[in-house]
Amino acid sequence: MSVKKQKGFSGQLNALRKLARTEAEMQHFGDFNEQIRSEKNDRGAAILAATNVEIALRYALVRRLTVKEDQHGLFFGSGSPLSTFDQKIRIAYALEIFGQKTKINLDLVREIRNAFAHAHIPITFETDQVKDVCKLKSLASSAESLSSSFAARMCHH
Secondary structure: OOHHHHHHHHHHHHHHHHHHHOOOOHHHHHHHHHHHHHOOOHHHHHHHHHHHHHHHHHHHHHHHHOOOHHHHHHHHOOOOOOOOHHHHHHHHHHOOOOOHHHHHHHHHHHHHHHHHHHOOOOOOOOOHHHHHHHOOOOOOOHHHHHHHHHHHHHHOO
């Protein structure tokens, strides 16, 4: 590949990465939920729903930790302390952003998302193992409704 093509390639990848890190505004959440509702594929719906939950959790952490705009990479960038869904759940729970029932629901959402994202065979919400995990979701109090509503949507797609 020529140097000129490599630079263009690099620029395109950087632009794509920047797009993926673009902060959502309130109207984006409605659009995101509409994408989930209109998704005809369980795999896509599960991944979209879990991503929306992870984004909401990130916003909650940013508020609690008062993360400044120029610090987002330090907290949430690749290899950083809060780069994974699991790390966000653990820290948010430790900071008492939510209680035990929501933590359980978030962990279930994460596990379901991972199953859909990494399964080498076709799976749906009707697959026995997925249905069994969906049945585990905990009914959280109204103060802990963040993950409960998404867990319900994921498992009743």
